[in-house]
Amino acid sequence: MKDQKMLMGFTLKHLLVLSLALNVGLISRVVYVGEKSVSGLCLENQDKKEAHDSKKSRLVTSTVSKELQNGGDGVIDLDHGDPTMYERFWHEMGEKSTFVIAGHQSISYFSDVRNLCWFLEPEFANSVVRLHKIVGNAITEDRHIVVGTGSTQLFQAVLYALSPPNASEPMSVVSAAPFYSLYPLLTDYLMSALYKWAGDAYEFSKDGPYIELVTSPNNPDGSTREPVVRRTKGLLVHDLAYYWPQYTPISFPADHDIMLFTVSKSTGHAGIRLGWALVKDREIAKKMTNFIELNTIGVSRDSQLRAAKILQAVSESYDYVGNSKETEPFFEYGYNIMAKRWKQLRAAVNKSKLFSLPDFPPGTCTFSGRTFESQPAFAWLKCEGEIEDCESFLRSHKIWTRGGKYFGVSSKYVRISTLSRDETFDLFTERLSAMELESP
Amino acid sequence: MKDQKMLMGFTLKHLLVLSLALNVGLISRVVYVGEKSVSGLCLENQDKKEAHDSKKSRLVTSTVSKELQNGGDGVIDLDHGDPTMYERFWHEMGEKSTFVIAGHQSISYFSDVRNLCWFLEPEFANSVVRLHKIVGNAITEDRHIVVGTGSTQLFQAVLYALSPPNASEPMSVVSAAPFYSLYPLLTDYLMSALYKWAGDAYEFSKDGPYIELVTSPNNPDGSTREPVVRRTKGLLVHDLAYYWPQYTPISFPADHDIMLFTVSKSTGHAGIRLGWALVKDREIAKKMTNFIELNTIGVSRDSQLRAAKILQAVSESYDYVGNSKETEPFFEYGYNIMAKRWKQLRAAVNKSKLFSLPDFPPGTCTFSGRTFESQPAFAWLKCEGEIEDCESFLRSHKIWTRGGKYFGVSSKYVRISTLSRDETFDLFTERLSAMELESP
Numbered sequence: 001m002k003d004q005k006m007l008m009g010f011t012l013k014h015l016l017v018l019s020l021a022l023n024v025g026l027i028s029r030v031v032y033v034g035e036k037s038v039s040g041l042c043l044e045n046q047d048k049k050e051a052h053d054s055k056k057s058r059l060v061t062s063t064v065s066k067e068l069q070n071g072g073d074g075v076i077d078l079d080h081g082d083p084t085m086y087e088r089f090w091h092e093m094g095e096k097s098t099f100v101i102a103g104h105q106s107i108s109y110f111s112d113v114r115n116l117c118w119f120l121e122p123e124f125a126n127s128v129v130r131l132h133k134i135v136g137n138a139i140t141e142d143r144h145i146v147v148g149t150g151s152t153q154l155f156q157a158v159l160y161a162l163s164p165p166n167a168s169e170p171m172s173v174v175s176a177a178p179f180y181s182l183y184p185l186l187t188d189y190l191m192s193a194l195y196k197w198a199g200d201a202y203e204f205s206k207d208g209p210y211i212e213l214v215t216s217p218n219n220p221d222g223s224t225r226e227p228v229v230r231r232t233k234g235l236l237v238h239d240l241a242y243y244w245p246q247y248t249p250i251s252f253p254a255d256h257d258i259m260l261f262t263v264s265k266s267t268g269h270a271g272i273r274l275g276w277a278l279v280k281d282r283e284i285a286k287k288m289t290n291f292i293e294l295n296t297i298g299v300s301r302d303s304q305l306r307a308a309k310i311l312q313a314v315s316e317s318y319d320y321v322g323n324s325k326e327t328e329p330f331f332e333y334g335y336n337i338m339a340k341r342w343k344q345l346r347a348a349v350n351k352s353k354l355f356s357l358p359d360f361p362p363g364t365c366t367f368s369g370r371t372f373e374s375q376p377a378f379a380w381l382k383c384e385g386e387i388e389d390c391e392s393f394l395r396s397h398k399i400w401t402r403g404g405k406y407f408g409v410s411s412k413y414v415r416i417s418t419l420s421r422d423e424t425f426d427l428f429t430e431r432l433s434a435m436e437l438e439s440p
Numbered sequence: 441m442k443d444q445k446m447l448m449g450f451t452l453k454h455l456l457v458l459s460l461a462l463n464v465g466l467i468s469r470v471v472y473v474g475e476k477s478v479s480g481l482c483l484e485n486q487d488k489k490e491a492h493d494s495k496k497s498r499l500v501t502s503t504v505s506k507e508l509q510n511g512g513d514g515v516i517d518l519d520h521g522d523p524t525m526y527e528r529f530w531h532e533m534g535e536k537s538t539f540v541i542a543g544h545q546s547i548s549y550f551s552d553v554r555n556l557c558w559f560l561e562p563e564f565a566n567s568v569v570r571l572h573k574i575v576g577n578a579i580t581e582d583r584h585i586v587v588g589t590g591s592t593q594l595f596q597a598v599l600y601a602l603s604p605p606n607a608s609e610p611m612s613v614v615s616a617a618p619f620y621s622l623y624p625l626l627t628d629y630l631m632s633a634l635y636k637w638a639g640d641a642y643e644f645s646k647d648g649p650y651i652e653l654v655t656s657p658n659n660p661d662g663s664t665r666e667p668v669v670r671r672t673k674g675l676l677v678h679d680l681a682y683y684w685p686q687y688t689p690i691s692f693p694a695d696h697d698i699m700l701f702t703v704s705k706s707t708g709h710a711g712i713r714l715g716w717a718l719v720k721d722r723e724i725a726k727k728m729t730n731f732i733e734l735n736t737i738g739v740s741r742d743s744q745l746r747a748a749k750i751l752q753a754v755s756e757s758y759d760y761v762g763n764s765k766e767t768e769p770f771f772e773y774g775y776n777i778m779a780k781r782w783k784q785l786r787a788a789v790n791k792s793k794l795f796s797l798p799d800f801p802p803g804t805c806t807f808s809g810r811t812f813e814s815q816p817a818f819a820w821l822k823c824e825g826e827i828e829d830c831e832s833f834l835r836s837h838k839i840w841t842r843g844g845k846y847f848g849v850s851s852k853y854v855r856i857s858t859l860s861r862d863e864t865f866d867l868f869t870e871r872l873s874a875m876e877l878e879s880p
Contacts (some may be wrong), residue, residue, distance in 0.1 A: 086547060087547050091542075093544075094543075098540060098541070100538060100540050101539050102535075103531075103533055104528075106711040109704075109710045109711060165631070189600075189734050191605070264549075269546075270548060272741065294625060296593050296713055300711070300714075301711035302539075302746050306742050309543075
């Protein structure tokens, strides 16, 4: 980890501007070539893309499937953690995960007026508790569940809840580099007086209260994490989006004060925009609820009811284990694909000799009983030797990734999604293994 | 209108604190009696409620149906515009509006990578355009559609899009009183350096750029509105949530730069959390999209697909007009209920002699051909005579409303939802008509 903290000659402001540019621009995934970028926010990234795509004269998209249809030598976009890998599982499951809702259902704003989080659907809450109990990855007893429009909204709800409104200066928000590239943006995009991004937790030396984001397994590098600053006035937020048994051995039920989870990385349903927080303190849960009331007046009831159906289907896929081979249980499916992909990826990296990948210590998973090394949702690839800008190098091979600088570290690193569809991942490892320094 | 602007001896700061308290507290609709309110934000309102409900010793909810089951003399909560009035229509429509989605559908974050708003579902966009064309209430040609998690999120997206990041001071945000009680809160809750609530547009005299919110028909008072400040540096946002033919005569297709609509007030599906903006300027649409990317990484695809089905059902209810009596067209249903309710409400007000309601000029609706007076989603009731605090007065009769001060005007006014279920509305008008100054 330490050797990844190479944010040299690079101010935080630069980082933020670049990071904002990259994320906003890349999330859009639409490249208008020959047309001036209209948003100041994504100008830099657009320009970068335009340089790379200068031969194209009109709107192009980075949809991999489209590109694949066009001959298999197109752009491979692994910049986002778009979890399309899971489509096949849900397709095979068929009707058991189909969601049906009549026109007159869930008309009202209110899901459960008896709950502190009045917009939380009881069915969704129950399915969350049931799944955590089966997997054993988090304590749910004596916790408030706060549902959010993705864990992105919950992250902002936490900042709001933990930052006193009358403080003399904004609350400092830190995370150990390499940190999730969206953290600085989400903290600073509204220029709030309540909180402020204060960078790499390893370098944080300011006195006073602070919020430390502990992402474990970490995005981007997959490492298991603990708090770094460890001072008395620190408030900890555990982002456990990837603490699921397809990615890492479950070693214990997490028991932190504030834990964030998301449907997109557990079952793959990113388009549903749903996350949940397990919160010990009632006042914090209530302030988070207040934030979501103001931000979006609650969370889509349809999404919650559909997610309940999906999470129940995951839980039910374990009811029949040993009795029937009808459906492969969900996390088995996920584990097996991830194992295959990481093997394939490591073989490609070994073959090309231009890159390296982090190693993970083996651990025994209390859920599956297996002993294995983490196989994260992102590959944190390092360009070895002379290649200083790994993102640009890969981009010249039509592989889109997210460079280390957006995560607060050196450009020798890139983050690569391992959650794409099979054909995209196969094409990616094929292209990677054939790569040499001189070409193209 | 002018006589409603009676915000005397009441600073903006007070207003904001109170308004924040009211909204956050009331949105929660949960009253914990004998337990300290945990959120500083809703403390004031909680205290107020506690005083009113001091006889109750434990958790009580304001769910009207529950109260009605308990004998018909319970609390009538008309504080929120919860549009449960529409449940019956959708129940009667049956399967035509039932939404079905398989487990493998809309897994990806991305709805339409070719669209500037990459998280906009094409089906939803098409259903929006089709409905506006049928109703004739807004121009959709040469507009960008930006979808949001309710128009609440779109409102914040607009503030972000219109406020330059490098300005020397925050952009002023104004609206003519009485203004929607959430506007001040949504503008100021994150203490952003980008924008700041500047109060009643009638009293705004500061030089420089500003954003004016024009809500027409207006929430809370149902009036038809035009901009008030009318200076060159003004940026206008038209909130047209209630510009639908069940509430007001459609006089022309609105053709403003930025127009906001929401599913909750058009079809009644508040729990779906979905709104849309029609935006003329590409750069503004792009910045709004950027905001929603950061705020919630897009908008639930499930909600959009369900809303598409709902809006299509509304449009299709007009395909058979004249041919079949099978289904009453949607806006006919809405118009007829609203007409009945306003007649009933005006009769109750006339009977009690304690209150007055605004009058609306008759207009001819280009959609229905009918000439009628507006029949808004909220009644803007004034307590006449000696009653100075209309909200408290009604609360003493177990009718929960939202007082004028939260809308920037006198406490003699209250806003009352007219969109409840039939039995609640009947009970409300019955109680109102029997009201006398002395009791209780």
